[in-house]
Amino acid sequence: MAMHHHVTEWDGRRIVDLPVAAEGEIRRLPHVLRLLLENVVRTGGGDAEGARRAVLGWLATGRSEAEIPFLPGRVLMHDTTCGPALVDIAGMRSALAEAGYDPGLLNPVLPVDVSTDHSLAVDVFGTGGAMARNLENEYRRNGERYRFMKWATGSLANFRVHPPGTGIMHTLNLERLATVVTERDGWVMPDAMIGTDSHTPMVNGIGVLAWGVGGIEAESVFFGMPVMLRVPDVVGVRLVGRLREGVTATDLALTVTERLRRVDLADRFVEFFGEGVSALSAGDRCVVANMTPEFGANSGFFPVDGAVLEYLRATGRSEAQVALVEGYCRRQGLWFDPAEAPVFTHVVEIDLGAVEVSVAGPRRPQDRMGAWETARAVRALRGGGPRATAVGEVPDGAVAIAAITSCTNTSDPRLLVAAGLVARKARALGLRPGAHVKTSLAPGSPTAERYLRRAGLLEDLEAVGFGIVGYGCTTCIGNSGPLPEGAQAALAEGKVQVAVLSGNRNFPGRVHPQLEAGFLASPPLVVAFALAGDVERDILNDPIAEGVYLRDLWPTGAEIDAALALAGDAGDVALAYDAAEASRMWAELEAPEGALFPWDPASTYIRRPPFAAFGAGEGMAPFVATPILVLGDDITTDHISPASAIPAGGEAGRWLVERGEDPADLNVFSSRRGNWEVMRRGLFTNRSVRNLLAEVPPGSTVMEGGEVLPLWVAAERYRAEGRPVVIVAGERYGMGSSRDWAAKGAALLGARAVLATGFERIHRSNLIGMGVLPLRLPPGVTPEGLALTVADRIEVGVATLTPRGTVPVRVLRADGREERFEAVAAIETSLEVEVLGRGGLLPLILARVTERPSGG
Numbered sequence: 042m043a044m045h046h047h048v049t050e051w052d053g054r055r056i057v058d059l060p061v062a063a064e065g066e067i068r069r070l071p072h073v074l075r076l077l078l079e080n081v082v083r084t085g086g087g088d089a090e091g092a093r094r095a096v097l098g099w100l101a102t103g104r105s106e107a108e109i110p111f112l113p114g115r116v117l118m119h120d121t122t123c124g125p126a127l128v129d130i131a132g133m134r135s136a137l138a139e140a141g142y143d144p145g146l147l148n149p150v151l152p153v154d155v156s157t158d159h160s161l162a163v164d165v166f167g168t169g170g171a172m173a174r175n176l177e178n179e180y181r182r183n184g185e186r187y188r189f190m191k192w193a194t195g196s197l198a199n200f201r202v203h204p205p206g207t208g209i210m211h212t213l214n215l216e217r218l219a220t221v222v223t224e225r226d227g228w229v230m231p232d233a234m235i236g237t238d239s240h241t242p243m244v245n246g247i248g249v250l251a252w253g254v255g256g257i258e259a260e261s262v263f264f265g266m267p268v269m270l271r272v273p274d275v276v277g278v279r280l281v282g283r284l285r286e287g288v289t290a291t292d293l294a295l296t297v298t299e300r301l302r303r304v305d306l307a308d309r310f311v312e313f314f315g316e317g318v319s320a321l322s323a324g325d326r327c328v329v330a331n332m333t334p335e336f337g338a339n340s341g342f343f344p345v346d347g348a349v350l351e352y353l354r355a356t357g358r359s360e361a362q363v364a365l366v367e368g369y370c371r372r373q374g375l376w377f378d379p380a381e382a383p384v385f386t387h388v389v390e391i392d393l394g395a396v397e398v399s400v401a402g403p404r405r406p407q408d409r410m411g412a413w414e415t416a417r418a419v420r421a422l423r424g425g426g427p428r429a430t431a432v433g434e435v436p437d438g439a440v441a442i443a444a445i446t447s448c449t450n451t452s453d454p455r456l457l458v459a460a461g462l463v464a465r466k467a468r469a470l471g472l473r474p475g476a477h478v479k480t481s482l483a484p485g486s487p488t489a490e491r492y493l494r495r496a497g498l499l500e501d502l503e504a505v506g507f508g509i510v511g512y513g514c515t516t517c518i519g520n521s522g523p524l525p526e527g528a529q530a531a532l533a534e535g536k537v538q539v540a541v542l543s544g545n546r547n548f549p550g551r552v553h554p555q556l557e558a559g560f561l562a563s564p565p566l567v568v569a570f571a572l573a574g575d576v577e578r579d580i581l582n583d584p585i586a587e588g589v590y591l592r593d594l595w596p597t598g599a600e601i602d603a604a605l606a607l608a609g610d611a612g613d614v615a616l617a618y619d620a621a622e623a624s625r626m627w628a629e630l631e632a633p634e635g636a637l638f639p640w641d642p643a644s645t646y647i648r649r650p651p652f653a654a655f656g657a658g659e660g661m662a663p664f665v666a667t668p669i670l671v672l673g674d675d676i677t678t679d680h681i682s683p684a685s686a687i688p689a690g691g692e693a694g695r696w697l698v699e700r701g702e703d704p705a706d707l708n709v710f711s712s713r714r715g716n717w718e719v720m721r722r723g724l725f726t727n728r729s730v731r732n733l734l735a736e737v738p739p740g741s742t743v744m745e746g747g748e749v750l751p752l753w754v755a756a757e758r759y760r761a762e763g764r765p766v767v768i769v770a771g772e773r774y775g776m777g778s779s780r781d782w783a784a785k786g787a788a789l790l791g792a793r794a795v796l797a798t799g800f801e802r803i804h805r806s807n808l809i810g811m812g813v814l815p816l817r818l819p820p821g822v823t824p825e826g827l828a829l830t831v832a833d834r835i836e837v838g839v840a841t842l843t844p845r846g847t848v849p850v851r852v853l854r855a856d857g858r859e860e861r862f863e864a865v866a867a868i869e870t871s872l873e874v875e876v877l878g879r880g881g882l883l884p885l886i887l888a889r890v891t892e893r894p895s896g897g
Contacts, residue, residue, distance in 0.1 A: 047082050047093070051372065054229045057082045059373040062093060067374035069100055071275040071383045072344040073310045075375060076231050076250040077111060083230060084112040084267070099272045103386040108870050110267035113251075114223060115152040115234045119210045121159040121684070121711040122237035122256040123202075124186055125650075125781055127193050128715040129260060131638035132653030133887055140655065144636045146890050149199040149263040154218055155190065156203050156210035159684075160712055161513030163444075163522040166481045167506045175511045179205055180626055182708045185646045186715060191632035204627035207618060208512040210236065211243040211448035212485030215327060216356045216614050219249050221345060222369045229369055235262060239334035239779040239803055240448060240545065246327030247352055248345035248370075248377075253334065255803050256781035257810030257882050264886055269870035273339065274309040276301075277385030280317025282394035286598055289459065290321075290328035291450050291543065291563035292399045297329050299401070299409035300391060301336035308802055308869060309386070311338040316379045317393045318343060323352035324453035331449045334777075335406040335545055339802065344377035345370045357614040398581065400566070402547050403539065403558035405675070415560060415576035422537050422558055428577060433527065435477045436575060437536045441528035441556060443474065443571030444481045445507060445564045447517035447544035451485040454492055456543070458604045460507070460564035461498025462596035467572055468504040470593075472586050474571040477527030480506035483515040487617040496608035507568060512621070517544035518778075519685035520709060521553045529555075541570040548777060549729045551679045554686060557729070569594060645700055647715045652788060652811070653883050661814065661877050664793055665836045665853070668829045669742050669755060669766040670725065671733040676770055677777035678804060680727040682720065682786050684711040684778070692722035692740065692751050714782050717789065721753045724786040733824060734831050743831050756790040766790060767835050769824045770797040775804025784811045788881070794837055796850070796864060798823060805867050812881035814839060815867035816848055822862055830855065837864075842877060844868045 049058040057079045060067045067075060074096055081092035088110075095107035118126065134144035160183050165171040180187065190202050203213060220232045234251045235241065241253040254268065262268060278301070284293060301311065311333070313326070321329075326348070330341035345366065353363050370376045398412045403422060410418065419438045420428075428437045450456045460482075467473075474480055482502055484490070490509055493499040502508065515521065521540075528538050532555055540552040540559040547559030560576060570576060572594075573585045584590055596604075633639050640649045688694050689704035696718060698704045713719040725732075726740035735743040742755045750758070759766050768787060774797035775783060784807035787795060794814040808815045816837070829835075832855035839848050845865060852860040868874060879885040 056229050069384050071312045073342050081109050105272035112267045113234045117236040118155045119159050120157045123155045125714045126256045129653045132650045136654050150265045153200045157205045158209045158513040161511045162520040163481045163510050171510050188632045204624050206621040209448040209485035212452040214244050221366045240331050242333035242340050243331040245342040246330040247349045252339045253779045255807035269872040274386040276311050277388045278313045279315035279390045282392045283320035284393050289563040290325040293396050294329045294332045295399045295401045295409045296396045298332045298336045298407050302407035306338040310340040312342045319379045323348045346377035357611040400560045400562045402560035413579040413581045435527040435531040438577035439575045440478050441538040442479045442540035444516035444542040446483045446515050448485045449545040450543040456564045460568050463565040463568045463594045464505045465501035466594045468501050472572050474506050475574045478571050481510045482507040487621045488613040491613045492608035496604045543567050548677050650717050663838050664765050666765040666767040670768045671824050672770040674771035678780040678783040680730050681783040693719045721789045760791050765793040768792050768795045772798045776801040779803040781807050784808045787813050809873045810882040816864040817867050842874045
């Protein structure tokens with residue numbers, strides 16, 4: 042319970058008196074720490090006072106080693122993180138029942154919302170009825186999984202699924218779920234949450250404290266365990282000036298990503314402040330906040346001000362709710378003051394007036410460049426050689442995919458309207474993309490169709506190939522569907538083909554397994570590149586078509602404002618979502634009932650997992666292991682555990698075909714995350730993964746006798762011999778999506794530890810959740826420098842684990858030599874130490890549920 046002298050009455054309800062709890066220091070604290078302070082005072086239990094003092098103690102140096110608990114008010118998931126989490130829960134319920142316990146002991150104790158947005162593929166495009174046909178295919182491919190999700194809605198408390206067609210989780214959060222300030226149980230409090238997607242901080246753009254966690258950590262929050270974190274470093278980004286005419290929020294987001302990737306933001310929070318914040322709309326801010334994982338932080342926070350109130354009104358929130366938000370934030374010191382300069386750990390300044398029309402690529406979202414520089418980037422991919430002669434109309438550097446996709450940019454109506462205006466001008470000039478370009482528009486929200494149609498822009502977009510293909514993540518997460526024939530033919534001849542998308546990630550093979558290059562761009566720029574047909578040009582100054590330049594198509598700010606004024610209607614949100622959630626297809630979907638899920642041993646989608654059991658794992662003790670994988674830098678979760686289409690000729694594909702699945706339509710890996718047999722067979726099979734132990738195909742390793750085996754087969758052999766294994770990797774290991782299967786895969790391979798030069802935050806947490814120890818290699822020790830062979834052994838002398846403590850490591854060479862170094866445990870909290878000691882979060886959850894007093 043909160044300390045009584047920090048609680049007061051406000052308009053008949055209880056609140057934490059934040060200015061009093063902050064002891065007069067409220068204006069010096071960054072807003073994210075003000076919100077954490079409120080949370081620990083209200084929810085921190087017996088140690089609330091200690092946590093309060095820890096937050097205030099941060100002010101002395103802008104740093105802290107103290108731990109605090111964060112208890113969010115709600116959790117948001119999408120269907121492909123919800124799937125494996127539900128499989129875990131169903132597995133744990135089965136384990137409880139088999140041990141003689143009531144399976145109903147296991148229920149979420151706070152609201153959990155699930156979007157269904159990660160399974161829609163762009164099979165049909167550029168034609169009438171594409172959206173309906175794509176949705177039919179989605180249900181056909183994923184019906185079993187959706188029935189499982191529907192079982193959960195009937196069997197679990199506090200669990201709600203938003204069915205297919207209701208848009209991307211982050212847009213749903215912004216437009217419908219987020220309250221900014223919440224009333225519950227007689228309290229008024231900030232709306233604080235976590236999500237199982239790394240782009241959860243998008244809602245930071247409207248002043249909601251939220252960040253992404255792995256699905257495994259989210260499961261612990263379901264059942265009442267707080268997120269434990271150090272009082273975080275907070276990096277302040279001072280914004281000055283204002284964006285120039287013709288520069289978009291996307292250009293700003295890519296610039297911020299480029300700048301902040303130069304700063305060490307691991308486990309740090311970012312907060313924007315300064316006069317430039319007031320020059321940005323809430324939509325602008327959300328586009329920037331969405332890129333938080335790309336710049337490597339926990340948050341990209343913008344405090345509440347008048348722009349947030351305008352957004353709430355524009356999306357249909359009641360005047361009473363808007364008044365509550367303003368009154369509470371002003372009362373509590375949570376209202377943004379552009380002249381305020383809180384204490385920060387570090388400050389970065391960005392001049393909005395210096396931002397230019399940009400793209401990022403061709404392989405990483407932080408590699409921003411001027412939009413005119415794409416030809417140079419593609420030339421580098423070719424090794425600097427000349428551009429190859431066109432095959433028919435498809436040359437080197439051609440645009441194979443042009444997609445307006447992803448929460449990043451389609452959640453901001455201003456950007457979609459700008460794309461529509463480019464399409465309108467192109468249509469008037471008779472322009473259309475070539476047949477080799479796969480075009481698509483997949484907005485984040487069903488409201489988009491309403492406002493684009495009202496502004497008269499939907500027909501213009503359809504006329505140039507950008508009709509709506511559905512409401513989901515689509516191309517941005519690899520559900521881009523097959524390439525046009527012309528693009529496939531050009532690839533077969535060795536020509537570079539690229540994707541241009543309004544997404545947030547462009548890692549090789551992510552957008553499409555055949556495409557190594559991708560450029561992130563604003564929605565209007567995506568349309569322009571589609572019309573140009575290739576990126577081998579200066580898009581700003583070279584003609585897009587004969588006699589037509591980008592300046593002829595690009596809308597002015599006034600034109601965008603006029604179209605938005607015509608488009609806007611605050612009633613759209615409720616009408617659009619209500620219609621989507623009343624979907625006939627979802628209502629007619631039959632689902633099992635009961636507290637226990639009826640496992641089907643013949644299922645190729647849902648299988649009981651081996652790790653959702655009592656006492657699974659071995660805890661932490663010294664061990665000697667064999668290296669099964671040695672990897673370089675920038676191994677993303679896409680490389681580790683793919684999301685894209687399952688190839689029929691791969692290990693996973695063969696397993697499915699042997700069980701009667703159609704080899705021509707095996708669905709995507711992300712849809713099979715409830716089946717551990719499929720998922721372990723897909724590990725590290727991305728075509729750009731190199732195992733430095735030997736020259737072996739992706740997804741393989743070498744044994745001591747020289748035999749080359751798929752990783753999962755090698756892992757089974759090592760397990761049968763009782764031999765633990767380790768994975769060694771370079772910088773930024775596990776960057777990208779918050780994919781719990783990247784960590785579950787490591788556990789199923791038998792990896793006791795991952796030794797890496799550096800870890801991405803969420804993947805580090807997920808590894809711990811699966812009982813796998815993350816160890817940071819010391820400066821100067823790299824995977825390449827270690828030059829490991831499969832005959833070498835790695836001794837990890839872990840005994841007593843402590844957060845950020847050292848762990849002795851010995852490399853035992855096959856020739857008798859030894860090398861010693863001290864690794865650092867990539868552990869942040871005492872709870873993570875406990876998780877590792879239990880062998881993972883799932884065994885810990887089961888232990889806590891069964892150890893709870895009766896009725897507790």
